[in-house]
Amino acid sequence: MIKERTKEKLISIGLVSPTVLAIGIFVYGFIGWTIKLSFSDWNTFAKLLKGKFKFVGLSNYIKLLFQDPRFPSDLWNTLFFTILFLLGCVTLGIILALLLDRGLKGSIIFQNIYLFPMAVAFVVTGTAWRWIFAPGISAYPQGINLLFSKLGLDALRWRWFVSIEHIGPFNLALIPVVIAATWQLSGYTMAMCLAGLRGIPSQLIEAAQVDGASGWQVFWGVKFPLLRPIILSAMIILGHISLKIFDLVFSMTGSGPNLAVDVPALYMFETTFERLRYARGAAIAIIMLIMVSFIIIPYLISSMKREAKK
Amino acid sequence: MAEVRLKDVNKTFGKVVAVKDFNLDIGDGEFIILVGPSGCGKTTTLRSIAGLEEVTAGEIYIGDRLVNDVPPKNRDIAMVFQNYALYPHMNVYKNMSFGLRLRKVPRPEIDKIVRRTADLLGIGELLDRKPKELSGGQRQRVALGRAIVRDPHVFLFDEPLSNLDAKLRITMRAELLDLHQRLKTTAIYVTHDQLEAMTMGDRIVVMNEGLIQQVDTPQKVYDHPINRYVAGFIGSPSMNFLPCTIVKGNGDLYAACKSYKLRIPQDKTKSLRDYIGKEAILGIRPEHIDTKDTITRKYDPESVFQASVWVIEPLGSEKLVHIKSEERILVARLDPHVDLKPGQMAEFIVKTDFIHIFDKETEKTIF
Amino acid sequence: MNTSPRANKITLYIVMVVFALFFLLPLYVLFATALKSFSEVSASRMWNLPTIISGEGFAKALEKLLPNLLNSFYLVIPATAFSAILGSLNGYIFSKWKFKGSDIIFPIILFGMFIPYQSILPPLVRFLMSIKLYNSIPGLILTHTVYGLPITTLIFRTYYTEVPTEVVEAASIDGAGILGTYWRVLFPISLPGFVVVIIWQFTNIWNEFLFAIVITSSPAKQPITVALVNLAGSQIVEWNAQMAGALLAALPPVLIYILLGRYFLRGLLAGSVKG
Numbered sequence: 009m010i011k012e013r014t015k016e017k018l019i020s021i022g023l024v025s026p027t028v029l030a031i032g033i034f035v036y037g038f039i040g041w042t043i044k045l046s047f048s049d050w051n052t053f054a055k056l057l058k059g060k061f062k063f064v065g066l067s068n069y070i071k072l073l074f075q076d077p078r079f080p081s082d083l084w085n086t087l088f089f090t091i092l093f094l095l096g097c098v099t100l101g102i103i104l105a106l107l108l109d110r111g112l113k114g115s116i117i118f119q120n121i122y123l124f125p126m127a128v129a130f131v132v133t134g135t136a137w138r139w140i141f142a143p144g145i146s147a148y149p150q151g152i153n154l155l156f157s158k159l160g161l162d163a164l165r166w167r168w169f170v171s172i173e174h175i176g177p178f179n180l181a182l183i184p185v186v187i188a189a190t191w192q193l194s195g196y197t198m199a200m201c202l203a204g205l206r207g208i209p210s211q212l213i214e215a216a217q218v219d220g221a222s223g224w225q226v227f228w229g230v231k232f233p234l235l236r237p238i239i240l241s242a243m244i245i246l247g248h249i250s251l252k253i254f255d256l257v258f259s260m261t262g263s264g265p266n267l268a269v270d271v272p273a274l275y276m277f278e279t280t281f282e283r284l285r286y287a288r289g290a291a292i293a294i295i296m297l298i299m300v301s302f303i304i305i306p307y308l309i310s311s312m313k314r315e316a317k318k
Numbered sequence: 319m320a321e322v323r324l325k326d327v328n329k330t331f332g333k334v335v336a337v338k339d340f341n342l343d344i345g346d347g348e349f350i351i352l353v354g355p356s357g358c359g360k361t362t363t364l365r366s367i368a369g370l371e372e373v374t375a376g377e378i379y380i381g382d383r384l385v386n387d388v389p390p391k392n393r394d395i396a397m398v399f400q401n402y403a404l405y406p407h408m409n410v411y412k413n414m415s416f417g418l419r420l421r422k423v424p425r426p427e428i429d430k431i432v433r434r435t436a437d438l439l440g441i442g443e444l445l446d447r448k449p450k451e452l453s454g455g456q457r458q459r460v461a462l463g464r465a466i467v468r469d470p471h472v473f474l475f476d477e478p479l480s481n482l483d484a485k486l487r488i489t490m491r492a493e494l495l496d497l498h499q500r501l502k503t504t505a506i507y508v509t510h511d512q513l514e515a516m517t518m519g520d521r522i523v524v525m526n527e528g529l530i531q532q533v534d535t536p537q538k539v540y541d542h543p544i545n546r547y548v549a550g551f552i553g554s555p556s557m558n559f560l561p562c563t564i565v566k567g568n569g570d571l572y573a574a575c576k577s578y579k580l581r582i583p584q585d586k587t588k589s590l591r592d593y594i595g596k597e598a599i600l601g602i603r604p605e606h607i608d609t610k611d612t613i614t615r616k617y618d619p620e621s622v623f624q625a626s627v628w629v630i631e632p633l634g635s636e637k638l639v640h641i642k643s644e645e646r647i648l649v650a651r652l653d654p655h656v657d658l659k660p661g662q663m664a665e666f667i668v669k670t671d672f673i674h675i676f677d678k679e680t681e682k683t684i685f
Numbered sequence: 686m687n688t689s690p691r692a693n694k695i696t697l698y699i700v701m702v703v704f705a706l707f708f709l710l711p712l713y714v715l716f717a718t719a720l721k722s723f724s725e726v727s728a729s730r731m732w733n734l735p736t737i738i739s740g741e742g743f744a745k746a747l748e749k750l751l752p753n754l755l756n757s758f759y760l761v762i763p764a765t766a767f768s769a770i771l772g773s774l775n776g777y778i779f780s781k782w783k784f785k786g787s788d789i790i791f792p793i794i795l796f797g798m799f800i801p802y803q804s805i806l807p808p809l810v811r812f813l814m815s816i817k818l819y820n821s822i823p824g825l826i827l828t829h830t831v832y833g834l835p836i837t838t839l840i841f842r843t844y845y846t847e848v849p850t851e852v853v854e855a856a857s858i859d860g861a862g863i864l865g866t867y868w869r870v871l872f873p874i875s876l877p878g879f880v881v882v883i884i885w886q887f888t889n890i891w892n893e894f895l896f897a898i899v900i901t902s903s904p905a906k907q908p909i910t911v912a913l914v915n916l917a918g919s920q921i922v923e924w925n926a927q928m929a930g931a932l933l934a935a936l937p938p939v940l941i942y943i944l945l946g947r948y949f950l951r952g953l954l955a956g957s958v959k960g
Contacts, residue, residue: 038805042808132931401849
């Protein structure tokens with residue numbers, strides 16, 4: 009006679025085991041396989057078919073990081089993109105949240121406008137902004153250059169994502185992509201900050217006002233410190249998205265002139281599915297995974313710890 | 319109807335010992351109350367009886383059955399939760415009939431039982447309503463009804479009245495007692511409110527830090543607390559405690575405080591024989607302090623002390639007077655019309671027949 | 686206050702409108718071009734409104750994209766349903782029936798929603814090929830169901846944590862077992878949770894691109910995201926059709942957002958692990 013309590017434990021484990029099994033295989037098992045692949049020399053379709061595994065250690069990684077001109081440049085692009093993207097989303101998000109928090113009539117309409125890009129696919133966003141930022145040629149400007157021209161703002165015309173200008177390792181061609189990505193996702197930071205602002209007890213604000221604080225001081229002294237954890241959390245989520253960015257770049261610019269807009273995800277896609285150099289592509293993927301893990305694992309650990317405390 | 323026995327029950331959560339060496343025999347049909355402050359282990363004990371917690375050691379018997387390994391649904395118990403725990407999507411009828419439906423009791427039978435119980439509790443008109451449409455008191459009755467309908471061997475109550483407002487609480491206390499008298503089912507009731515414990519229990523179990531302090535009828539616990547903790551916990555306002563030294567004088571024993579001494583009643587001197595010259599703790603209940611003006615009987619002149627009035631709380635039926643004596647604040651329950659003002663010095667008389675002395679180290683009651 | 690409250694209000698409105706223009710800019714570009722006739726479409730007239738509204742762009746886009754739109758529906762509906770149901774059961778167990786190790790297993794599952802999918806693509810493709818589901822919508826359904834499990838589990842777990850544990854205990858005392866309690870007590874009140882999960886999954890699976898482009902290789906089987914990128918990159922399709930195509934691809938999730946935006950927001954807030 010099985011104890012009733014044991015039966016309960018078995019049922020509960022049984023109900024989640026399909027998921028645990030699936031994740032175990034499709035996430036961890038597959039990652040393991042990709043790691044193994046990255047240590048091999050399967051860099052042609054023929055080799056893949058043959059299936060013979062030859063261990064070459066870290067040679068794929070070394071080649072990528074130290075002998076390949078493209079990958080380090082991708083990493084710089086990712087860094088530049090991430091910094092600008094986070095800056096843009098956080099700043100715009102906070103500004104929009106503060107505006108909406110005023111509660112002016114019709115705010116809900118504005119809120120919906122600011123948030124709707126999140127429902128749009130990255131590929132649609134990329135397609136639309138490509139048309140906007142396509143520079144055309146100097147005699148026949150297109151897109152936003154055309155608009156600037158019409159408005160008499162010719163000085164603002166630029167080559168946008170076709171530009172090969174750079175500041176050190178930072179390619180300026182990424183800027184239009186950052187603008188498109190910020191357009192897409194600043195609604196997320198806005199929503200988080202708005203929820204955060206609304207969560208601040210009004211008595212706290214009132215106490216500060218009675219103490220003599222001006223609007224600015226209330227923001228920097230009361231609101232911003234209380235929003236910091238939310239902003240941090242949003243930055244972690246957005247940051248890990250920017251490390252993986254693929255859809256947007258693929259549909260908006262491709263790799264760009266001189267690979268100015270190339271990112272690791274694009275490189276991996278090209279390497280694995282167009283050039284069929286599977287092991288090399290796997291190495292890129294694993295490096296991406298390591299980068300993301302650095303951000304996400306501490307985040308998960310601290311979230312779980314915080315929950316355990318409750 | 320059944321007895322409940324707990325034998326050497328221990329429950330630890332990781333490193334924390336919640337319940338220690340708990341031994342208790344509850345008689346069939348008894349209304350027993352577990353009372354103590356938050357964290358004393360009373361709720362953990364109740365949940366262990368329910369089967370919602372597994373005991374770390376010890377045995378629990380319901381009736382003659384050892385139920386340690388029996389899951390809650392098979393222990394034939396019913397529980398009323400502090401937050402009622404009503405099923406939000408079911409109306410009152412369905413909430414009350416849930417347990418019976420699970421046991422495949424035939425429909426007409428369920429209907430009879432539910433309606434009868436609803437009428438008993440005065441919620442017969444509410445059977446179609448959902449919990450969110452009910453007031454706190456009504457929800458509480460539905461929770462009660464859900465338990466009664468099951469006709470269990472034991473009722474378990476987890477602080478059921480603490481979410482009700484003060485007036486409703488008093489009404490419900492009386493109703494619960496009335497119900498118990500009618501149904502005569504064994505009931506185990508947990509509360510942190512010592513007043514509830516005193517007014518409702520056949521016996522009360524005073525707990526602190528996982529251990530049983532004392533088990534007895536309410537009046538016995540009040541009159542003869544077994545240690546200083548119980549003495550201070552039961553009774554509101556709580557007992558006054560003063561440090562004193564036991565001294566001999568004029569052939570009698572006295573509890574000597576700094577500026578005055580109180581004569582120990584004759585029949586109690588024997589128990590203090592070993593304490594002469596030693597320090598002890600004196601306990602005086604507020605109702606055992608009088609003023610010269612209001613005392614009506616003859617009193618021992620060696621039971622008087624002087625103190626200054628600090629704060630007066632008029633309750634209408636009596637006055638709670640806080641007085642300062644020897645750097646301590648004592649509370650006295652006095653006649654509502656007594657004429658005292660804050661800052662005034664006055665003489666107070668102790669009914670020394672009712673004082674308690676506690677051992678200073680063990681805090682156990684000497685008498 | 687130096688400036689009057691009314692002047693402040695007007696300034697605020699102006700600022701909000703300026704930002705709104707930024708957010709609506711692409712929408713304007715898409716609509717303005719999609720609604721032009723073939724003859725009117727040109728790069729130089731990009732910012733001008735159409736002189737006459739024409740459905741030619743949409744008609745052409747529909748003609749080319751309809752099969753892919755349908756593919757997306759065939760993909761999204763089952764994948765959402767499966768991942769939602771499993772997520773609900775998982776969320777129930779992880780929030781109400783914690784067992785030894787469940788507090789470690791849960792974040793291990795959650796990690797799956799953060800990984801770059803590039804790191805599992807090669808084995809995934811190989812796996813799908815081996816079970817003959819490569820280049821098929823069912824293959825995509827399987828993929829999205831599995832990789833959707835972490836987020837659906839998270840959303841439901843957060844949702845069920847709000848239900849007082851005492852209700853589950855009361856059901857337990859009343860005689861219901863684990864599954865009975867789920868079916869009779871928790872499932873009936875799960876509707877808001879399901880709405881959030883369904884909206885979230887629908888939007889994300891519909892909009893997804895990487896799995897779509899890797900797993901379905903023939904144009905006839907591809908979902909709308911891939912078809913759009915192919916369409917938009919083509920030299921021979923007119924712009925009004927391309928932009929109309931973009932609008933069509935964006936339409937279903939945006940429609941859901943317009944109608945059920947409240948739940949969309951809830952998904953956002955629940956989906957980012959709180960803290």
